[in-house]
Amino acid sequence: MARMTSRGPVLGIAALYFLVPVAASLWFTIDSADGISFDVYSKGLGSEGLTTSLLRSVSVGLVTVLLGLLLMVPTTVAVALRLPKLRRVVEILCMMPLVVPPIALVAGVATVLSWQQDLAATPLYGTFQALIDRDFPLILVIVYTVMSLPFLYRSLDAGLRAVDLRTLVEAARSLGASRTQTLLQVIAPNLRQAVTGGAVLSLAMVLGEYSVASVLGFEPFAVWMVNVGDSEAQLSVAAAMLSLLFTWGLLLLLTALAGGRTRSRKQRKTA
């Protein structure tokens, strides 16, 4: 009872901390000379820049997550099962993006991209062009994949530590499962929550990332929002509100997909 009493004010303060800025932003977007109006939202949803930049961010985010998972799931599983001595090395490598500031990272990337002038006569020129395609900048996918490594690694590592993977794999093998069956039927389902957790964190990071995209001259959603804020402050804040709703929706969807089985287990337990 005492715990409940002390929890109330803490939750209240936390709620205020998050809700007051959101409420203030909402008020800023709907307060007009003629009273309350949602015109800026209808205008914002119809704005070409918003849809294009948001779709660009989402597509870059999803491909980043996919690439990150393709890289990290086999790596972490292999380290857990076969190469436990390499765990520290992999951990340090994956944590590097946390200690290297994105601005330093992008400075290096920009330097490499500037080489394309010298490579105009070589087949590599086409590769560079593909990397900096304005509609789908592959270079952002690559940089964001590197930046998402700490989130993916931490999440997968925690997931792998929560299960005795080696024993589960050996149990499956002794029962006659091939390597593929073991991977799909035993390892993957038990890593689903860890994979989803890492994916959600990485996606959230990509959707809100500004500095790398801005320095490289691309306009994903975060950059568009800042750019439009210079001329149309209300539209910029309205876009931020919409993106907040969109991101929450997306994250809730992913979490629900991962948590479905857990909830059904809990329900079964209480039944």
Add this chain to the structure above:
Amino acid sequence: MTVPVQLKRLRREFGPTVALDGLDLDIAPGELVALLGPSGCGKTTALRIIAGFESADSGELLMDGQDITSVPAHRRDIGMVFQSYSLFPNMTAAENVAYGLRVRGVSSGERASRAAELLDLVGLPGRGGHYPHQLSGGQQQRVALARALAIRPRVLLLDEPLSALDAKVRLTLREEIRRIQLELGITTVFVTHDQEEALSMADRVAVMKDGRLEQCAAPAELYDRPATPFVAEFVGTMNRVPGVVRDGGVVELFGRRLPVHGESAFGAGTEVDVLLRPEGMAVGDEGEPATVRVATFLGATTRLHVTTDAGVPLKADLPSWEAAELTPGARCTITPHDNPVLVAERTVHKE
């Protein structure tokens, strides 16, 4: 009749450590053999080689007369129960039990009925819909046993399956495992470091030390006629009493002469340690004067820790009703029963 499992001169090294040093062992059909030994003796390595999770550096592993050294784990038809709870957390108990049949392409109806049959066998009828986290440790190991048996394995391997359980559950489950093993007549290899578990469950106990087999014998023989001092001291409790070998296959201790078990490797006049079981000691009117240090009540018996006036510490098991007055500090006399004894190189009481 073919031998279900034969280990021939198995050797396995991990860097500088020799885990198995030429292990030979034959396991008969329907037999439960316990691999017993201290940590690092190679018992788990031997089991993992049988399972196919480790490979031997040299030697052969034969199953029903065929060399399966190079057969991968998933093609060996071996059921295994692990020390840690190894149930698949994403599957119910019934799905766990049926998993081996699922990967073999057995129809879902047949899988369900086989799973129900096995859950019934291990005493968990009606728990098929429970997930592992909804089951106790003992129940999880029962499901793991059912899962291992569902594929009708040629051999069942048990890797310290009871060590994570509390004492009462461990006792019940080991009786259950033995009942099921006898009921199905399945050849079983059981790894344990708990001698009580090994002696109470196994048809034969293989005692290992430093990757080698010290002795493989029925529990009673192992206890009564240990082949080596290591086996004698590892299985059960032993007193080490200083003695001197005399002519005629006898050893002298406490002023008495006792016959030496088997052939003694020591010449007359050699100072040795005589190995004596606590239940082989008599506390009465005659013998070596001693003082009781500790009396531990064990139910039907009481274990006395005494020290002779010559300073030799000894343990003696007496019926509790006889030991009632032998409280710490009490004076008594102690002497060994007149049975053949095992002697070992003198390691204690050296001046």
